[in-house]
Amino acid sequence: MEENDLNLVKRARNGDRAAFNDLVERYQRRLYSVCFGILRNQDDAMDMVQETFIRAYRNLDRFEGNSSFYTWAYRIARNVCIDHIRKAKRHREVDYDDTWSGHQEASEQHSLLPSRLDIDPARVASRKELAAQLEKALDTLSPKHREILLLREIEGMAYADIAALLEISIGTVMSRLFFARKNMQQALAEYVGRDAAPEKSAES
Secondary structure (H helix, E strand, O other), X not given: OOOOHHHHHHHHHXXXXXXXXXXXXXXXXXXXXXXXXXXXXXXXXXXXXXXXXXXXXXXXXXXXXXXXXXXXXXXXXXXXXXXXXHXXXXXOOOOOOOOOOOOHHHHHHOOOXXXXXXXXXXXXXXXXXXXXXXXXXXXXXXXXXXXHHHHHHHOOOOHHHHHHHHOOOHHHHHHHHHHHHHHXXXXXXXXXXXXXXXXXXXXX
């Protein structure tokens, strides 16, 4: 039976590096998905995962156990990614009004659910092609919208859990998710429409 996170944290606080390594092994893949989802760059994502665990190790005394270790580490990962974007000056304009819309392994394991975006996989040429188009469409989203979509569709988190994690209201979660899906549909419209467009009538 796997040792629970709280016990591993307690051991790590007492200098047991093996215990912290267990936490790293347990959550590094999920945190990589978080960082990759925000940064869209494999090398940057791996660097930020390392930075996340460095900060987590240095601040273990601040982990109170009120939330799961993953939730705590997720917030650290999110912050280091935002810091990285700011320092690199690679962030783009995003819509801060949530009521308005203005690694191969990662692609295979963490692809979006086409059904949630009203996409019929049967209409597209291949699953690989669809995955590539989904990745491109994700790049068109603002960081906030991309994050909310990944948490809901990839992590499968409930609305209340997302709200608690991001410290926003459920209404804001629903609004961001609505526009994230809408923007994804728009980004994929030309691609999907290519196969879904009805044939012209002989009378037209």
